[in-house]
Amino acid sequence: MAPLVLLDLDGTLMDSAPGITASVAHAFTALGLPVPDAATLRSFVGPPITDSLPAHGVPPERLAEAVGAYRAEFRATGMWDNAVFAGIPEQLARLRAAGCELAVATSKPEVFAVPIAERFGLSALVDGVFGAPLDEQATKADVIAKALAALGRTPADGPAPGLGRVLMVGDREHDVVGARAHDIGCLGVSWGYAHPGELEAAGALAVVDDVAALENAVLSLV
Template identity: 40%
Template sequence: MSGKPTLFFDLDGTLIDSEPGIINGIQHVFASMQQPVPDAASLRPWIGPPMRDSFQSVFGEEAQVAQALALYRQRYDTLGWTELTVYTGIPELIATLKAAGHRLAVVTSKNERSARQILANLPFGTSFEEIVGASDDGQRRFKSDLIAEALRRLSLSAEACVMIGDRRMDIEGAVHHQMRCVGVLWGFGDREELTTAGAGAIVQTPAELEACFA
């Protein structure tokens, strides 16, 4: 294909290490609902999939799921969204790709309001033409649906884009659309997870990712 591909970036585990804010928020929910609080290690797999589905796997009743989500968002909106660090090399990567002429977007399972709040406070946040996240009602939360929404908003075809992410959901969402995809190893997924999901390439550093598009 001609022209430079538009690059869709996942957020958590790809651009930012958001583990503290997410884990602290989940633990806050369990404590508030008077449930045994899981340790941080057992909650790491929760980073990436839609939070609604993770809570549904623990709290069977919809009313409890709604309560858990409300408690989580309440803490995340006030404090959790600040508990993050940007991965080393990411600001330079984004600047280089933008300067090279790539259109950039964020496509995340995180609530869209939270994603926009985070990116508005990062120095490279303005580099992204669009930010697509989960809807408040949870109807739009799976990666395939989020990618579809990004394609719609940007008036793009799947073959004109590349999805970049750290978990199988990112890769599976791209595969669903027959979109090229790159898995990154500095986040929350491992090589086996990304390979099994169908990643077209896997990189260990932002510099390696930059080289994919040089």
């Protein structure tokens, strides 16, 4: 069974912070709430928006309104204010040439993740793009379970032997935690949006600092 590498999208394959942070700022403004500072806005990249908004001052009774404002702006402009990190396409191509199966596993709703991956040329470099439902009521572990089941690594109704060699690659602690729920190790990448020491504290197997070193780091762990 070929090694399977699950790849986070935001902060791992793509620099999506500009569009996400602008859409979050728009949502706070639309609700008449103080817009968080730049560092706080950056922390919205990665986790589900339904977790981040209430964690940073949106009252529970206004969460649906805030999510609606965010998504309207994100659909209109934010999702395209995005770029693949330099060198990522080449690294993915090298991993596939080395015999790895690749898939995107992201907390971003799949209805956004799929067209983004297509628009920016990532779909042709991976074997599937898997994301959260639109209501984002799914953990990273849930998204990973969906990817594993779709790729034939485990039955859809629960864990089972036969995963083969599987590795998660991500830039935030929830990537590490979600992978661990399936007894999968996680390689952290430092060019994303984690706070200093976040990935190490979460238990990442290693942290790679340079996109050009990604292939070798992955192959050393699978």
